[in-house]
Amino acid sequence: MKATSYPQGQSEDFAFTQENLRRAETVIARYPKDRKSSALIALLDLAQRQNGGWLSVPAIEYVANYLEIAPIRAHEVASFYSMFNDQPVGKYFIQVCRTTPCWLRGSDGITEACKKKLGVGLRQVSEDGLFSVIEVECLGACANAPMVQINDDYYEDLTPERMAEIIDALREGGEVPVGSQTGRLSSAPEGGPQTLLEVADAKPGEGA
Numbered sequence: 001m002k003a004t005s006y007p008q009g010q011s012e013d014f015a016f017t018q019e020n021l022r023r024a025e026t027v028i029a030r031y032p033k034d035r036k037s038s039a040l041i042a043l044l045d046l047a048q049r050q051n052g053g054w055l056s057v058p059a060i061e062y063v064a065n066y067l068e069i070a071p072i073r074a075h076e077v078a079s080f081y082s083m084f085n086d087q088p089v090g091k092y093f094i095q096v097c098r099t100t101p102c103w104l105r106g107s108d109g110i111t112e113a114c115k116k117k118l119g120v121g122l123r124q125v126s127e128d129g130l131f132s133v134i135e136v137e138c139l140g141a142c143a144n145a146p147m148v149q150i151n152d153d154y155y156e157d158l159t160p161e162r163m164a165e166i167i168d169a170l171r172e173g174g175e176v177p178v179g180s181q182t183g184r185l186s187s188a189p190e191g192g193p194q195t196l197l198e199v200a201d202a203k204p205g206e207g208a
């Protein structure tokens, strides 16, 4: 199928790498032969990862071609799901959860800390190309609010100060522990677990 016209600045030369071609075939093999379009979301995700975290029009239409479906079907899916980005993002793509539990626990301050630290607005890429920030709806870690997702990892129990430290550490190429930033075990209460303490201490085969 012939691709549609491309916006300025988006070249036509997107193609899966050999490694991603193998991955694409593995995904497609999970579906009946006449249903390979079911692999669309997985292949768009593959294309986005290969394309630096966003889906250009050529990348979307390459996937459509690959699955032998009309380009509009791939565009519909790519533009519907918020996990697909339609413009370039930073190497570290920060998604700040702003839904009620995170908002009540200070997500506005987290967003402001990111914008101030990076000197960017929402959806803008920092000058060094390393960071971009957006706000998103609930990411399912409400018990550890406020939290952000950076690329594939969650950073939870944040404060504006801790958020700024994380940005500094990532900028310098340092390691930042994922999960709770206060050392909470999963979503246990602040100060540590309050119940089932004997069970937690029990050795395998012991206990009630």
Ligand code: FES
Binding pocket: 097, 098, 099, 100, 101, 102, 103, 137, 138, 139, 140, 141, 142, 143, 145, 147
């Ligand atoms: S509201 Fe932020 S993770 Fe659910």
